[in-house]
Amino acid sequence: MATRLYTHPIFLEHLTPPGHPERPDRLRAIERVLDDEAFSALDRVKAPEGDEKTILYAHPEDFVERVRAAIPENGIVSIDADTSASPKSWQAAVTAIGGANAAVDDVFEGRAANVFVAARPPGHHAEKSTAMGFCLFNTAAIAARYAQKKHQAERVAIVDWDVHHGNGTQDIFWDDPSVLYCSTHQMPLYPGTGAKSETGAGNIVNAPLAPQTGSDLFRDAFLSRVLPSIDAFAPDLIIISAGFDAHHRDPLAEINLTEDDFDWATGQLMERAGRHSGNRLVSLLEGGYDLQGLAFSVAAHVGRLMKG
Numbered sequence: 326m327a328t329r330l331y332t333h334p335i336f337l338e339h340l341t342p343p344g345h346p347e348r349p350d351r352l353r354a355i356e357r358v359l360d361d362e363a364f365s366a367l368d369r370v371k372a373p374e375g376d377e378k379t380i381l382y383a384h385p386e387d388f389v390e391r392v393r394a395a396i397p398e399n400g401i402v403s404i405d406a407d408t409s410a411s412p413k414s415w416q417a418a419v420t421a422i423g424g425a426n427a428a429v430d431d432v433f434e435g436r437a438a439n440v441f442v443a444a445r446p447p448g449h450h451a452e453k454s455t456a457m458g459f460c461l462f463n464t465a466a467i468a469a470r471y472a473q474k475k476h477q478a479e480r481v482a483i484v485d486w487d488v489h490h491g492n493g494t495q496d497i498f499w500d501d502p503s504v505l506y507c508s509t510h511q512m513p514l515y516p517g518t519g520a521k522s523e524t525g526a527g528n529i530v531n532a533p534l535a536p537q538t539g540s541d542l543f544r545d546a547f548l549s550r551v552l553p554s555i556d557a558f559a560p561d562l563i564i565i566s567a568g569f570d571a572h573h574r575d576p577l578a579e580i581n582l583t584e585d586d587f588d589w590a591t592g593q594l595m596e597r598a599g600r601h602s603g604n605r606l607v608s609l610l611e612g613g614y615d616l617q618g619l620a621f622s623v624a625a626h627v628g629r630l631m632k633g
């Protein structure tokens with residue numbers, strides 16, 4: 326079985342204001358780097374249309390309808406200070422969910438060794454009832470609940486190495502011990518949550534990193550906090566909230582990882598997926614705003630996924 330890659334042209338049509346870091350060029354940079362013949366064995370599939378009903382797995386209906394009503398007919402509107410929507414944003418967000426849920430189906434039904442979903446908008450800042458931080462709906466949270474409802478997964482682990490804390494994912498699973506949420510992130514930094522003391526129902530594991538943290542302390546956090554938590558939890562599925570803004574080139578944060586660190590972390594999670602989850606591993610793009618740092622990091626991440 327091959328590594329599957331979900332993309333869709335609609336992801337380029339979610340528009341943000343000029344100069345906004347979360348821009349369509351991010352996906353063009355990823356497409357270019359994955360065009361290399363080193364990735365010719367990737368199983369490239371267009372993300373299917375998402376099922377809007379699955380949004381309700383993580384968000385209440387009144388919030389979903391608020392987002393739907395905010396989508397403009399023309400131009401770009403602000404949802405909050407740094408989150409915006411354009412006419413195709415709804416379709417992009419729902420297709421991102423379609424790709425993530427299809428990836429879950431693929432790993433449970435044996436159609437893919439593992440899956441990377443290169444979608445935007447990202448999702449991990451979206452709380453139950455708040456769109457924020459470039460995110461409309463929490464794609465990773467929806468996919469986790471989808472795995473539980475459709476495939477009877479009892480325990481799902483979400484590992485979030487985006488440089489920002491995934492406040493939304495933490496909010497959604499705060500009192501739900503069937504989902505483990507582990508995050509490495511810079512602190513202090515937007516959105517301000519993610520202290521070690523935030524533990525939910527014992528299912529939230531935050532590993533905050535000081536500005537200027539490099540490879541060694543990142544790997545220490547993974548080895549001492551993230552991986553032991555996964556071992557204790559023994560998930561049926563691992564979902565990665567794969568942001569690449571902890572790369573040293575990224576303009577939004579001050580963590581100094583290289584693409585080798587993402588290669589390494591990917592390998593560690595694949596090993597855990599093999600040990601606990603029948604190799605079921607789904608990776609969803611979150612942040613990453615320096616086009617070169619993003620492209621090289623995705624290449625390292627996907628290249629490692631392909632090594633199986």
Ligand SMILES: [Zn+2]
Pocket residue numbers: 487488489568570611612613
């Ligand atoms: Zn981020």
